[in-house]
Amino acid sequence: MSADVSSRSPRGSAPRADSALAVEDRLYSALAIVRVVVTINMVGLNAYRRDNFSHPDVALAIVLGLVAWTAAAIWLYRDRARRTSAVLVVDLAIVLAAMAATPWVKSEHFNATIPGFWVMGALLAWAIHWHWRGGLVAAALISASDLLPRAEIDQSNYGNVFLILIGGPIVGFMCESLQRMARERDAAERTAAAADERTRLARAVHDGVLQVLAMTQRRGTAAGGEWADLGRLAGEQERSLRSLIRQQDTVPTASGPxxxxxxxxxxxxxxxxxxxxxxxxxxxxxxxxxxxxxxxxxxxxxxxxxxxxxxxxxxxxxxxxxxxxxxxxxxxxxxxxxxxxxxxxxxxxxxxxxxxxxxxxxxxxxxxxxxxxxxxxxxxxxxxxxxxx
Incomplete structure (x- = not known):
């Protein structure tokens, strides 16, 4: 996978255009708001469930650590140069570590994990960066970390895991689609600009060079003698130049029906x-x-x-x-x-x-x-x- 989102796209795809990176920047800006919301939710729920902890001091340290990482993640993801693969891996690793610590901090019969919906931060970050594949991998790891330590799986646990497993890839696919649309828009704008410039140059040539060649051909043919040869050459050059302009202005096409x-x-x-x-x-x-x-x-x-x-x-x-x-x-x-x-x-x-x-x-x-x-x-x-x- 890529080492720097500012210079490379996911493996197997072409380098992304600036507009695609701009879309990614906006998605991470929106994710920063999501991180704040789920962090507040995580702090409030753990405070409300404080009597469920077998080791409350450890739980408090974990919650404070997750809050600190939220602030650090928002700062890291804000800049493309800091938004590296290593940061995303650490982001997900912190989520998995907090979930893995839950059975010990609470008990083996715990109901909700310490991070809860806080896991969405890392999940969505992977989906934005590595699209549907990243969303699927992150969702699978989070789901496994949630289900494996449980003594039994109830309907609520199944519903949460199901939403994570379909939500990660879907969000990743949507992010990829938005970036592809941005690249296609850029390509269309470049094509239109090139076509406008070719049309402008063609008009300039038509109003100048081609008219002079056509006039030389007519007058040379009318004068006869050596001037007729000059007129003939001017006519040939006019046709060649007009053909060249046409080749430059030919509509780009495929070879199919x-x-x-x-x-x-x-x-x-x-x-x-x-x-x-x-x-x-x-x-x-x-x-x-x-x-x-x-x-x-x-x-x-x-x-x-x-x-x-x-x-x-x-x-x-x-x-x-x-x-x-x-x-x-x-x-x-x-x-x-x-x-x-x-x-x-x-x-x-x-x-x-x-x-x-x-x-x-x-x-x-x-x-x-x-x-x-x-x-x-x-x-x-x-x-x-x-x-x-």
Missing amino acids: GAQVDLAGALEAMATAHPVRVEVATPGAAVPVDRHVAQETVAAVKACLDNVLTHVGPDASAWVLAQSAAAAITISVRDDGPGIEAGRLEEAAAQGRLGVSSSIRGRIEELGGTAVMQSGTWGTEWELTVPLA
Whole structure:
């Protein structure tokens, strides 16, 4: 077990965050009040039962010793540096010693032990420090010390031991749960702060560097010659930088079913690797969707670009525009090809060629969305609408 509560957590668990230690500090502060109350109760009951002692002077010394230890324990547990495993062991040992002395100080037919409910101080301290395991160990030792010296066990003795045996682990479990909640809250706050900072930096980059690169690309392409090469390089860097921002802002996920990913980042990554020259415009923030939805949507957009490559050629240009709303994301995929003749898709479907229907419309409709195609001499445009809810 740990030697210092300020630096380590129970064996087998990760180091505790400051908030978890703060919760522990408050629990020990509450325990100090409990110690005072049960000590007053212990003094009063032993004074009331003073005629039951065979050795009253020894009983008085034990009671005064327990009062002195209460004051010392409150002082020791107040500071993390003093709150060591040795202190907890001594705390419980004093409880067990006082209980073990009871049959001699009173008689072998005693009814109540000298400490009585005073044992709660050590029991709860173990539960706070070592959680349910500590509460169970302390409760078992206290119960054994109470029952073993007795000549007979009545219903009252059984009830007290039963409450101790279930109370110690339950209190320990609750203390552990409170500390875990504090750590989870800290982790959530750190994640939120990191996300806010990434968003702020992404906006700064978007408003500055990305706009300059986009402007350089447009003007370089319009100027032609060597300036066109500069524009092309600027466009590549813009896409790379935008992809990097997306990777930093991707929603953290697990790999199992129901995990979420950033759809906008996935679209940019796919478009960057596609042979067709693709210009991508996505929302300024991440678009978290179910992993399956992201995979199918990206596959549908890729199918649109594959059609551009097949029917227009590698020199074609394409544009992907993603617009996110509260209920759905709409993705427009447009090219500068000659367009698709009227009735061509219906004719292909009648001949059993279902490439467009299955790879684009089929995927989107299975997600509960729609896929609408428009074509003319200006080119072809697909509008894919995918629900986010």
